[in-house]
Amino acid sequence: MVKIYRHESLLGFFKGMSFPIASIAVVNSVLFGVYSNTLLVLTATSHQERRAQPPSYMHIFLAGCTGGFLQAYCLAPFDLIKVRLQNQTEPRAQPGSPPPRYQGPVHCAASIFREEGPRGLFRGAWALTLRDTPTVGIYFITYEGLCRQYTPEGQNPSSATVLVAGGFAGIASWVAATPLDVIKSRMQMDGLRRRVYQGMLDCMVSSIRQEGLGVFFRGVTINSARAFPVNAVTFLSYEYLLRWWG
Numbered sequence: 001m002v003k004i005y006r007h008e009s010l011l012g013f014f015k016g017m018s019f020p021i022a023s024i025a026v027v028n029s030v031l032f033g034v035y036s037n038t039l040l041v042l043t044a045t046s047h048q049e050r051r052a053q054p055p056s057y058m059h060i061f062l063a064g065c066t067g068g069f070l071q072a073y074c075l076a077p078f079d080l081i082k083v084r085l086q087n088q089t090e091p092r093a094q095p096g097s098p099p100p101r102y103q104g105p106v107h108c109a110a111s112i113f114r115e116e117g118p119r120g121l122f123r124g125a126w127a128l129t130l131r132d133t134p135t136v137g138i139y140f141i142t143y144e145g146l147c148r149q150y151t152p153e154g155q156n157p158s159s160a161t162v163l164v165a166g167g168f169a170g171i172a173s174w175v176a177a178t179p180l181d182v183i184k185s186r187m188q189m190d191g192l193r194r195r196v197y198q199g200m201l202d203c204m205v206s207s208i209r210q211e212g213l214g215v216f217f218r219g220v221t222i223n224s225a226r227a228f229p230v231n232a233v234t235f236l237s238y239e240y241l242l243r244w245w246g
């Protein structure tokens, strides 16, 4: 934090934020929409009926994985732009210094499109899909498991339970996702100047060789600290919106 502040001032902490904000509504709608509808197909029970007839953990996991798989494709271009902007560490343009490579999210998207073609916007999408498919399954299983544990049978979970279960679901899924998150971000940065990795496996092997197994847990603390409040609020909104409109 001190280094970012010294090098890039307060603005450094907000780098690449506009795109995630623009994408978050779309990506979460796809995730929760696909999850709910897959569960509906698998169990033939609506959200309201699910408290009386809880779905099995296998159905919850499968519905979560389906949601994770489909959301990864919507997320891929937004996530790529965020990673490219966050890794651009030149200080803000000063008089006389050359402008940064990407001048903002739209310029970044246009440059990738021009230089690498439409497929360039999906660089790292495979790693993202592998990261999100199982870990979103874990996300929903943790949430449901904790809610059931702390809610009397047949009742809706209280707001406090939803907040805590949502927060821990976020942490559990991010702990599981961090190894592939590291690889995904390296694949997304690869090709910016020259290609370093032959593919995902090569990226994993050379990362372990150069930095040891600890590389797979880089960023896990900050990911978890962010995951708790974000996912507590996400699940609270989801539960309340479904109760009002369901």
Ligand SMILES: CN(C)C(=N)NCCC[C@H](N)C(=O)O
Binding pocket: 131, 132, 135, 136, 139, 170, 173, 174, 177, 227, 230, 231
């Ligand atoms: C890659 N992982 C861990 C997940 N996709 N988890 C489920 C949703 C996470 C939530 N949108 C968040 O940004 O924390």
